[in-house]
Amino acid sequence: MREQIKTILNEVKELIxxxxxxxxxxxxKKIDGEYFEKVFQKYCQSVLERGEFNEFILNDIRGHKFPDFSIEKDGSIYGVEIKSSEKGNWTIPGNSVYENTPTTNFEDIFVFFGSYKEDVNSFEVRITEYWKAVKDIKVTHSPRFEISVNPEIETDFFESWDAFATFKQKDKDEKTKLLQDFLKEKKAGQNLWYVPVGEEQAEPMLFEKLEKEVQNEILAKCFILFPSEIFKAKSTGEMDSDYKDVTRFLLEEYFVYSPSMRDKFSSGGKKGLEQDNEPPKFPAVFKRFAKLGNQIHNILQGLDQGDSANFKELLLTIWNQENSVIRYDGESFVTSYKSHLNNLENSPNLQYVIRKELADDTKTNILSSKISQ
Known part of the structure; x- marks a missing residue:
């Protein structure tokens, strides 16, 4: 029956x-999860009306239950969890770690994932077993599985359906203990979170408590993801950096926070890029960027070489947003980033900040020149 379920889901995929x-x-009204659930339901029902599948029954069990749908025949039940992304992604937050809907009556649960491609106004669909798609744990206010059907991303949180089903049957304290042990062993100082046994509320870790090496890696990634926000300037020649997206990134990707995040980038007044007291002196965020230049280059070069599929997917999502002014050129993350830095640096407001120190109207490439080995 498993192969028949796969055939049914692939038939639905072909129709969508x-x-x-x-x-x-x-x-x-919007392209969201509820809309894609309706699309799946309509076309799955049409497939089950065909002669070879008319003994199968589709049940809508959405609401407070997991998964969204079940397909059954002769007492055997398979689940289908519908996931979708309106931004073209293949990785999204999944279900709560503490969600306790029984899975013992299912033979297996599949993920039917639709990723909306705006340029062609249609969905691309991928299907896999739910346990195979669990790649990580992410925490905002409480732990959730992170689901990915991106083939470039390793998803090995659960080794089998039985391991997933067994986990689902554990009580809250047992789940907490298992996840604490997993994150302590596997994450090596990143994506760490702490949940007191017996409580569902998670407390983020202070950024300052991370190893210095991890802090620098996170800051380098922030400069890559949000250069326009970090180097935002006023028309009067003062910096006006915006760290809202940085703060959100730290919480969602690492579950850490800092009460003084701005200081990690811009504390200390104006400084020389080589020696603090040697002119020309720029706002401190320039110096922080320069010190991380080699690390920024290495991260971008790694992406060009096929490394860090998780970060690559996140980066492309942010860079390619409709309101973003930075774009991947399709060939090199290094050159795409340098090109954006040059455009940013020579935009009127930031250019004014620089010209106040250089007293020169020619174009500059101060920031991009720091992105090298």
Whole structure:
């Protein structure tokens, strides 16, 4: 029956994938998870009406239950959890670690993942077993599984369906203990979180308590992800850096925070890029950037060489947002980033900050020149 379920899901995929949204005949105000659930339900039901599948029954069990749908025949039940991304991603937050819906009555649970591709106004679909798609634990206010069907990303949190099903049957304290042990062993100082046994509320770790090497890696990634926000300037020639996205990134990706995040980038007044007291002197964020230049280069070069699939997916999501002014050129993350830094540095407001020190109207490439080995 497993192979029949896979066939059914692939038949549904064929009916959805690559089709313009207007052909589905389903009204929607936004392209969200609820909309894609309706699309799946409509086309799965149509597949089950075919002769070879008409003994299968689709059940809608959405709401407070996991998974969203079940498909059953002769007492055997398989689950289908619907996931979607309106931004073209293949990695999203999954279900709560502490969600306690029984899984003992399922033979297995599949993920039916639709990723909306705006340029062609249609979904691309990928299907896999849910336990195979669990790649990590992410914490905002409470722990959640992170789900990915990106083939470049390693997903080995659970070794089998039985391991996943066994975990689901554990009580709250047992789950907490297992996850504490996993993160302590596997994360080596990043993505760490702490949950007192017996409580579901997680407390983020202070950024300052991370190893210095990890702090620098995180700051380097922040400069890569959010250069426009970090180097934001006023028309009067003062820096006006915005760290809201930085703070959100720290919480969502590492579950750490700092009550003085701005100081990690810009404390200390104006400084020389080589020696603090040697002119020309720029706002301290320039010096912090320069000190991390080699590390920033190494991260970007690693992406060009196929490393860090997780960070690559996040980076492309942020860079390619509709309101983003930075774009990947399709060839090199290093050159794409340097090009953006040059454009940013020579934009009117930031250019004014620099010109006040250089007294020169020619274009500069101060920031991009620090991105090297």
């Amino acid at each position: 994938e690559g089709k313009k949204l207007e052909t589905f005949g389903i009204d929607f």
